[in-house]
Amino acid sequence: MGNGTSIGRVRGLGSAHSGSHHWLMQRFTAVGNVVTTIWFVVSLLLLPNFNFITVHDWLIHPVPAVMLGLMIVTTVWHARLGMQVMIEDYVHDAGAKFAVFAALNLASFGAVGFGLLCVIRLALGA
Numbered sequence: 426m427g428n429g430t431s432i433g434r435v436r437g438l439g440s441a442h443s444g445s446h447h448w449l450m451q452r453f454t455a456v457g458n459v460v461t462t463i464w465f466v467v468s469l470l471l472l473p474n475f476n477f478i479t480v481h482d483w484l485i486h487p488v489p490a491v492m493l494g495l496m497i498v499t500t501v502w503h504a505r506l507g508m509q510v511m512i513e514d515y516v517h518d519a520g521a522k523f524a525v526f527a528a529l530n531l532a533s534f535g536a537v538g539f540g541l542l543c544v545i546r547l548a549l550g551a
Contacts (some may be wrong), residue, residue: 451506457499464492481547490548497540505533 468489472479483489508529516522 447506447510451503454499454503454506457495458503461492461496461499465496468492484544484547485550487548490544493544494541497544498537501533501536501540505529 468483469475472483484493509526512522512525512529516525
């Protein structure tokens with residue numbers, strides 16, 4: 426296999442098979458962000474004005490509420506994937522990496538939960 430060098434210890438082990446999935450998910454969420462952002466901007470430009478009543482009347486319909494929820498999910502998921510790569514590259518201590526990943530996951534789930542709660546409350550007339 427090898428003579429104890431760094432390359433000799435890993436030669437023949439193959440790939441870890443996780444990089445391509447992460448790369449694809451980053452691209453899929455980027456496409457989702459582009460689609461939902463274009464939809465959002467066009468939808469807002471078609472509104473007659475941007476006061477609360479007009480936007481609320483627009484948001485109580487199912488399509489805008491669902492699309493806005495999808496925009497929140499894909500944006501936060503895309504940001505989480507990007508931050509994960511940065512953490513993996515720059516945080517080397519196992520304990521610190523675990524703590525930062527835990528904080529990242531909590532922040533991501535909190536952001537998605539808060540965003541979806543706001544959309545649901547507005548869509549249901551609160």
